[in-house]
Structures are given as structure tokens and as C-alpha cells.
Amino acid sequence: xxxxxxxxxxxxxxxxxxxxxxxxxxxxxxxxxxxxxxxxxxxxxxxxxxxxxxxxxxxxxxxxxxxxxxxxxxxxxxxxxxxxxxxxxxxxxxxxxxxxxxxxxxxxxxxxxxxxxxxxxxxxxxxxxxxxxxxxxxxxxxxxxxxxxxxxxxxxxxxxxxxxxxxxxxxxxxxxxxxxxxxxxxxxxxxxxxxxxxxxxxxxxxxxxxxxxxxxxxxxxxxxxxxxxxxxxxxxxxxxxxxxxxxxxxxxxxxxxxxxxxxxxxxxxxxxxxxxxxxxx
Amino acid sequence: xxxxxxxxxxxxxxxxxxxxxxxxxxxxxxxxxxxxxxxxxxxxxxxxxxxxxxxxxxxxxxxxxxxxxxxxxxxxxxxxxxxxxxxxxxxxxxxxxxxxxxxxxxxxxxxxxxxxxxxxxxxxxxxxxxxxxxxxxxxxxxxxxxxxxxxxxxxxxxxxxxxxxxxxxxxxxxxxxxxxxxxxxxxxxxxxxxxxxxxxxxxxxxxxxxxxxxxxxxxxxxxxxxxxxxxxxxxxxxxxxxxxxxxxxxxxxxxxxxxxxxxxxxxxxxxxxxxxxxxxxxxxxxxxxxxxxxxxxxxxxxxxxxxxxxxxxxxxxxxxxxxxxxxxxxxxxxxxxxxxxxxxxxxxxxxxxxxxxxxxxxxxxxxxxxxxxxxxxxxxxxxxxxxxxxxxxxxxxxxxxxxxxxxxxxxxxxxxxxxxxxxxxxxxxxxxxxxxxxxxxxxxxxxxxxxxxxxxxxxxxxxxxxxxxxxxxxxxxxxxxxxxxxxxxxxxxxxxxxxxxxxxxxxxxxxxxxxxxxxxxxxxxxxxxxxxxxxxxxxxxxxxxxxxxxxxxxxxxxxxxxxxxxxxxxxxxxxxxxxxxxxxxxxxxxxxxxxxxxxxxxxxxxx
Numbered sequence: 001x002x003x004x005x006x007x008x009x010x011x012x013x014x015x016x017x018x019x020x021x022x023x024x025x026x027x028x029x030x031x032x033x034x035x036x037x038x039x040x041x042x043x044x045x046x047x048x049x050x051x052x053x054x055x056x057x058x059x060x061x062x063x064x065x066x067x068x069x070x071x072x073x074x075x076x077x078x079x080x081x082x083x084x085x086x087x088x089x090x091x092x093x094x095x096x097x098x099x100x101x102x103x104x105x106x107x108x109x110x111x112x113x114x115x116x117x118x119x120x121x122x123x124x125x126x127x128x129x130x131x132x133x134x135x136x137x138x139x140x141x142x143x144x145x146x147x148x149x150x151x152x153x154x155x156x157x158x159x160x161x162x163x164x165x166x167x168x169x170x171x172x173x174x175x176x177x178x179x180x181x182x183x184x185x186x187x188x189x190x191x192x193x194x195x196x197x198x199x200x201x202x203x204x205x206x207x208x209x210x211x212x213x214x215x216x217x218x219x220x221x222x223x224x225x226x227x228x229x230x231x232x233x234x235x236x237x238x239x240x241x242x243x244x245x246x247x248x249x250x251x252x253x254x255x256x257x258x259x260x261x262x263x264x265x266x267x268x269x270x271x272x273x274x275x276x277x278x279x280x281x
Numbered sequence: 282x283x284x285x286x287x288x289x290x291x292x293x294x295x296x297x298x299x300x301x302x303x304x305x306x307x308x309x310x311x312x313x314x315x316x317x318x319x320x321x322x323x324x325x326x327x328x329x330x331x332x333x334x335x336x337x338x339x340x341x342x343x344x345x346x347x348x349x350x351x352x353x354x355x356x357x358x359x360x361x362x363x364x365x366x367x368x369x370x371x372x373x374x375x376x377x378x379x380x381x382x383x384x385x386x387x388x389x390x391x392x393x394x395x396x397x398x399x400x401x402x403x404x405x406x407x408x409x410x411x412x413x414x415x416x417x418x419x420x421x422x423x424x425x426x427x428x429x430x431x432x433x434x435x436x437x438x439x440x441x442x443x444x445x446x447x448x449x450x451x452x453x454x455x456x457x458x459x460x461x462x463x464x465x466x467x468x469x470x471x472x473x474x475x476x477x478x479x480x481x482x483x484x485x486x487x488x489x490x491x492x493x494x495x496x497x498x499x500x501x502x503x504x505x506x507x508x509x510x511x512x513x514x515x516x517x518x519x520x521x522x523x524x525x526x527x528x529x530x531x532x533x534x535x536x537x538x539x540x541x542x543x544x545x546x547x548x549x550x551x552x553x554x555x556x557x558x559x560x561x562x563x564x565x566x567x568x569x570x571x572x573x574x575x576x577x578x579x580x581x582x583x584x585x586x587x588x589x590x591x592x593x594x595x596x597x598x599x600x601x602x603x604x605x606x607x608x609x610x611x612x613x614x615x616x617x618x619x620x621x622x623x624x625x626x627x628x629x630x631x632x633x634x635x636x637x638x639x640x641x642x643x644x645x646x647x648x649x650x651x652x653x654x655x656x657x658x659x660x661x662x663x664x665x666x667x668x669x670x671x672x673x674x675x676x677x678x679x680x681x682x683x684x685x686x687x688x689x690x691x692x693x694x695x696x697x698x699x700x701x702x703x704x705x706x707x708x709x710x711x712x713x714x715x716x717x718x719x720x721x722x723x724x725x726x727x728x729x730x731x732x733x734x735x736x737x738x739x740x741x742x743x744x745x746x747x748x749x750x751x752x753x754x755x756x757x758x759x760x761x762x763x764x765x766x767x768x769x770x771x772x773x774x775x776x777x778x779x780x781x782x783x784x785x786x787x788x789x790x791x792x793x794x795x796x797x798x799x800x801x802x803x804x805x806x807x808x809x810x811x812x813x814x815x816x817x818x819x820x821x822x823x824x825x826x827x828x829x830x831x832x833x834x835x836x837x838x839x840x841x842x843x844x845x846x847x848x849x850x851x852x853x854x855x856x857x858x859x860x861x862x863x864x865x866x867x868x869x870x871x872x873x874x875x876x877x878x879x880x881x882x883x884x885x886x887x888x
Contacts, residue, residue: 180637203697210745219376222370234394235390
């Protein structure tokens with residue numbers, strides 16, 4: 001029953017973002033990440049934020065899930081912030097005590113960095129919330145297709161991912177069964193020191209491994225029997241189709257790219273007063 | 282006619298690398314176009330090897346196999362042969378490659394380079410052929426075993442084979458799933474003219490075929506129509522197979538003087554019995570052997586479950602209530618059966634018996650909620666097992682688990698230690714620390730002896746080197762080594778051949794007599810419950826539907842069928858007899874049933 005929860009992050013509801021082609025979403029995410037680091041002033045970053053907010057609204061993503069993903073990197077954020085604030089050099093000294101010196105540039109730089117990481121994680125979470133692992137695999141396979149020309153086994157990679165995804169719930173069920181069976185024979189996984197606990201895992205891991213091999217062998221036979229040869233000469237049933245939504249998303253991103261580039265150039269003619277404070281190093 | 286044979290095997294031999302005995306030693310047979318052939322044989326008789334040889338997954342050491350005139354041993358034919366001969370394997374979980382049904386069904390056609398649009402059509406056709414068209418976008422891991430297996434059949438059908446081989450494809454399914462798959466196969470044979478090779482160890486399935494061959498130790502020992510094969514009762518016994526229960530009933534009736542020919546079809550046997558009755562001028566008769574209900578209040582309950590509810594993944598979108606208020610009482614010394622199809626909540630129920638799933642009150646963090654005025658306090662479940670109160674946090678749960686032995690489904694899959702002796706000793710060492718080496722060894726020896734294994738022979742072997750049946754015995758020994766008072770077994774006979782099943786049930790009776798006071802089995806084999814249990818409970822949709830002695834429980838034949846359960850064979854005969862005017866109720870074991878029929882027969886004679 002654990003398999004219901006553990007199956008990735010995918011949040012199965014219907015929304016604009018859900019019905020986008022996975023390739024669109026993958027490319028958009030890549031573009032977005034690049035733009036985050038290209039944006040060098042608060043206006044272009046605000047443009048990114050606007051697009052992100054639009055994406056969140058278009059995805060019907062539950063707010064709690066996004067927050068939970070951010071919690072995961074809270075420590076990382078705090079750590080980077082502290083390091084940057086104290087170690088970043090600059091011209092305008094704001095605070096100084098013994099060896100600690102905080103510069104204005106340091107604060108601004110840290111602010112930008114945190115916002116960028118914050119946006120990056122939110123955007124990636126949005127992708128996994130709105131795209132099933134199967135669609136992600138299909139999207140990746142399609143995007144990586146050019147690599148087949150340099151003999152990279154894109155198809156095999158996609159099949160491996162697909163099979164792995166398929167077997168996750170099966171193996172989780174199996175693990176639960178084995179744990180229950182060994183517990184019934186008095187196995188104790190909760191007490192003792194680290195070494196003891198690792199040792200207690202053996203009665204779970206060995207049967208699991210044996211079973212995984214048995215399953216792999218049977219699956220191999222079943223695949224062979226269904227005419228799988230491992231050669232790349234096969235057709236694909238699943239076809240990703242771009243729709244009007246993808247065009248809208250593409251236009252939005254084109255606008256964002258143009259916006260960020262223009263704002264990068266003209267920001268300080270729009271808000272000249274901000275120049276002194278805001279332009280990071 | 283040779284051209285009409287789609288498969289021809291001549292003197293085929295095969296030995297697995299590293300093994301001494303041959304898996305197949307000189308097998309010769311052929312399969313005609315459009316034929317429905319069933320292959321039966323004990324575990325390890327070479328049935329599965331045969332299936333794998335037929336489409337080149339294995340290569341024969343000697344002899345010749347030709348499929349549609351092509352030699353299987355020539356590599357260039359492999360792809361063409363696999364296109365025309367499809368195999369469905371045993372485990373429904375190990376055949377799918379994708380997480381979405383239609384993607385999985387598409388796998389075969391993709392491999393042979395079918396165009397996209399045609400694949401779409403084939404998916405539609407194949408899913409319709411197995412009656413799963415509504416599940417095109419479903420996830421296999423959420424389907425039942427029977428549904429998964431039908432998807433596997435669809436995945437093979439999508440390649441459009443002319444021959445379909447089923448390699449024990451029903452062995453891991455419950456009766457409902459089995460019926461679903463078999464119905465599909467029969468329809469394919471009748472309506473699409475598909476050639477079927479059905480490898481099975483369910484005799485009821487084998488007899489649906491046009492022709493049956495019997496394998497024993499790698500040789501074909503019998504071949505003929507199912508009727509011819511099953512007439513040969515004694516021979517089948519020597520080949521480690523058992524006659525279906527119905528043949529035993531017919532034999533017993535013949536001994537008692539009823540000249541029935543015997544049939545594998547319960548309705549036909551009923552008609553034969555009726556013919557005998559009418560030959561004697563008996564047109565109608567009535568006998569009710571239903572035992573009177575016992576005064577239950579007077580009994581001391583060994584297991585007492587009240588108001589048990591359980592919900593998985595509470596507060597998530599996937600929350601599922603597995604148990605919806607179960608009351609169950611099992612008396613000391615009973616051989617108790619729990620019946621229910623997959624998903625009825627039986628695994629959840631038995632995991633409560635030794636607190637693998639603890640009651641909420643027994644959890645450390647549990648606090649009693651304050652009762653609001655005007656709102657009745659929630660009903661809390663309670664379980665008592667022997668001297669253990671499972672609602673109490675302070676209960677010694679380790680001692681509880683030592684005295685409630687739990688044998689899960691396919692227990693051989695939990696074996697892990699380097700030697701059999703160490704594996705069996707695992708539970709003992711966990712529960713009673715500080716036992717000396719000698720004491721441990723003595724206990725291991727006793728429990729191995731109890732399950733019918735010779736300590737000196739197997740103790741130092743790796744459990745992974747044993748045969749399937751032996752592994753299961755070792756796994757059972759590893760549970761009974763603590764000498765539990767109650768032994769709970771989930772589908773103890775699942776996946777075994779008829780003889781293996783019989784032996785396991787005999788073993789359980791022996792354990793019940795000499796080792797554990799109370800035995801509880803979970804089963805969906807109605808004959809097994811009817812023949813063995815003192816009482817049984819039917820679990821359906823998280824509730825106890827009925828709980829009674831089998832003779833009275835199975836009186837509700839029709840209702841059980843509507844729950845997706847089977848009924849014992851005796852009931853099927855009795856039901857047809859009832860329609861004809863001979864009413865015999867209240868007996869469900871084959872012995873009681875044939876005695877009842879004979880009593881009716883003679884009773885009239887005396888009068």
C-alpha cells in the first residue's frame with residue numbers, strides 16, 4: 001500500500017500545465033533556469049517571477065506541496081546565504097565588527113542568489129507535479145533523439161527508465177511483505193545501534209535481491225517472447241503531439257526571453273535611481 | 282496431415298546447464314492447427330521447459346522442433362517464430378514493461394515494426410478480446426491479478442500470434458481471476474480459431490481442452506482426450522498427479538453400487554446419478570444432513586476480534602478502508618478457514634493477529650481523545666489472542682509473535698540465510714535469546730522433522746538449492762520452530778501442484794494434531810476449506826459475510842458465487858441434482874456427499 005504514496009511527485013489533476021507536451025515543459029524549464037542566471041537586475045528577475053506565478057496558477061498545484069519542496073532546500077539556502085553575506089567583498093561597507101565585514105554588494109548578491117534558487121526549485125517541482133514519470137521519460141527520449149546519431153542508446157535508456165518506473169510499486173509491495181514476514185519471525189529493525197540495524201537489514205535485502213533477479217529473468221523471457229530484440233529498429237506507438245497550449249507556452253517564453261534581455265539592457269534607464277543600490281556584481 | 286500441424290517435436294531432449302538430470306528426455310508430440318491442447322504434470326516435470334523450447338527461448342540439446350515448418354534451432358527463424366507463437370507466463374507482475382496498459386500492450390507490435398495507426402487498432406482489438414477495453418489508460422499495479430494477467434494476454438495477442446501458449450498462467454490467480462483468464466482463452470480458441478497450448482496443474486482447466494498430454498519427469502507418459510486421461514486414475518497417481526475431487530466422488534459412488542460412468546463435469550455427473558435413481562424408480566428424494574448449530578456461547582475463545590476497522594493511507598487521496606468492522610471468534614483447537622478473494626481484506630486481518638499491524642490504542646503515541654458532550658465516543662476495536670490483550674500498550678508483543686506463528690503467501694521468498702539450519706533458527710534466536718547451541722540445534726531438528734525434512738540431509742544446504750516444495754517446508758519450519766500456539770497460514774498451498782497441495786494439507790493436519798493447538802488458514806480454494814476446516818469465515822469487502830461450519834456455510838452456494846467466490850465441487854453436483862428433484866443438503870466434503878447420495882439411494886431401497 002506504500003506504493004500509492006511513493007510514486008514520485010506527480011499530482012494527478014487536469015490543468016493547463018498538465019496537458020502541455022512534456023517536451024515543452026522540459027525545454028521551458030531549461031530556458032527558465034538559464035534566464036534566471038542571465039537576469040542581472042531586479043526588473044528582469046521580477047519578469048521571471050511573474051511567469052513562474054502564472055505557471056503555478058496554470059498548474060493548479062497545491063501550495064503545500066510547493067512549500068514542502070522548498071523546505072527541503074531550506075538548509076542549503078541558509079548555508080549559502082550566510083557564506084555569501086560574510087565572504088562577499090565590495091565597496092560600500094555597511095557593518096564591521098572584528099573580522100566580520102558586511103558589504104552592500106554582498107547583501108544584494110545574496111538576495112539575488114536566494115531568489116534564483118528559490119525560483120529554480122519551485123519551477124522544477126512544478127514540472128514533476130504536473131508531469132507523470134512516464135511522460136517525462138517519453139519527453140526525454142524524444143528530446144535526446146539526436147544523440148542516436150552518435151550511437152547513444154537513447155531508446156534503451158528510455159526502456160530502462162520505463163521498466164524501472166513500472167517495478168517501483170511492485171518492489172515496494174514486495175519489501176513490505178518481506179518486512180512483515182521477518183517481523184513475524186521476531187526480527188527487530190527499530191532498536192540497537194547503527195551496526196546492529198544494518199545487520200538487521202540482511203534478512204530483508206537478500207530475499208529482495210533474490211526476488212529482483214528472479215523477476216528480471218522472467219521479464220527478460222517475457223520481453224523476448226514478445227519479439228524484443230534490443231535493436232533500435234522498432235516503431236513507437238506513443239507519439240507526443242504539440243497542441244495550442246504548447247504554442248501559448250512557447251509565446252509566453254519567447255516574451256520572457258525578450259523581456260529579460262531588454263530589461264537587462266534598459267533597466268537603469270527605466271529606474272535610474274535604483275542603479276546604485278541594485279546592480280549586483 | 283503433416284501440414285496441419287503447427288508444432289512438431291521429435292525426440293526432444295534438454296538438460297539445464299550444470300544439472301545432471303534431464304529436464305526433458307525424448308519428447309515427441311505435435312499440435313494441430315486450431316487445437317486446444319492441455320499439458321499437465323507435477324512441478325518440475327518439464328512443462329515450462331517445453332514452453333520455452335517451443336519459441337526458442339531455450340534451445341534443445343537433441344531432437345527437432347519445427348514450428349510452422351521452420352526449424353526452431355536456426356537463429357534466423359527466431360523472430361518469425363515468436364511472431365506466430367506467443368507465450369503468457371506465470372507471474373502477472375513480471376511481464377509488463379510499462380506503467381500504462383496501452384503502452385504495455387503496444388510493446389510487442391512496436392518490436393516487430395508495426396505502424397503507429399495499426400498499433401492503435403491492435404491495442405483496441407487485443408484489449409477487447411480480453412474484456413479490458415475500459416482499462417486502456419489504467420496502471421497495471423493497481424489492477425487485480427486476473428486483470429493483470431488478461432493485460433499480459435492482450436500484450437501477446439497484439440502481436441497477432443497464431444498459437445498461444447499459457448505457461449501456468451493461472452497458477453497465481455484466485456478463482457475469479459482464473460475463470461476470467463480461462464474464459465478468454467476458450468473464446469479465442471472457439472471464435473478466433475487460435476491454437477492453444479495450456480500448461481496447467483489445475484485438472485479442471487486441463488479437461489476443457491480437446492486433448493491432454495501428461496508429462497512425468499521429462500517424458501510424455503499419457504496422451505489422449507481429457508476423459509481418457511482422467512479415467513486412468515491410478516496411473517495419474519503414480520505420476521504425482523491427483524485426480525480431481527469429482528473423479529473420487531464418482532469412484533466412491535461406483536463402489537457403493539451406483540453404476541455412474543463418471544464425468545469431470547459436475548452437471549453431467551449429477552445427471553448420471555439421477556439416471557441411476559430413476560432406473561430404480563426414485564423420482565425425488567430429500568435428505569438434509571446439516572449439522573445443528575453448536576452452542577457457541579459456552580466456548581472459550583482463543584482469538585476474539587471485535588469491531589476491527591482499518592484504513593490504509595489515512596488522510597491521503599489514496600485512503601482505502603480495508604476492514605469495515607470485523608467481528609471474529611476462533612476457538613482453541615480449531616482448524617479455521619478464512620475465505621475471501623483478493624482485496625477482501627484478509628491479509629490485513631491476519632496481520633492484526635500478531636500485531637504486525639497494531640491497534641491504534643497499542644501505539645505508543647496514542648492518547649485517549651476527550652469525549653465531547655452529546656457525541657457518542659467512537660467504537661474502538663479490540664483483539665484478544667490467547668492471553669494477550671492487543672489493545673494494551675504494555676503487552677509483550679515479542680512473546681505474542683512467538684506464540685502466533687505467521688506463514689505468509691509464498692513463504693519460500695523470505696528465506697535468506699546461508700544454510701537451512703541458520704534460516705530455521707532465525708526466529709528462535711530472535712525470540713528466545715540465550716539458548717545454547719545444542720538447544721537451538723535440537724529445536725531446529727525437531728521442527729525440520731515436523732515438516733517432513735531430514736535434518737542431516739538438508740541442514741547444511743543453502744535454502745536456495747532446494748526444490749520449490751522443500752523450500753516451502755523449510756519456510757514453515759522457520760515459523761513453527763518457536764512452537765506457536767496458533768499457526769496462521771496465508772494460502773499455504775498456492776502455486777503447488779495437486780500432489781504438493783495434498784501433502785501440505787496433510788502436513789497442516791499433522792501440525793494441528795501434534796504441534797500447534799489452533800490452525801488458521803486463509804484460502805480461496807473452496808474444496809480445500811470444505812475438506813479440511815472445522816469452521817470457516819467468509820470475508821467480503823472488509824466485513825465478515827458469514828462464519829460457520831463448512832457444511833452450513835456452503836449451503837449459501839449462490840450467495841458465495843455472487844461474491845466472486847467459488848463453491849466446492851460437491852455443491853455444484855448437488856445443485857444440479859436439486860433441479861432434477863433429488864435434494865441433498867448440508868454436506869460439503871466429498872466423502873460426506875457420496876455417503877449422503879448412497880444413503881438416499883439405499884434408503885429408498887430399504888423402504
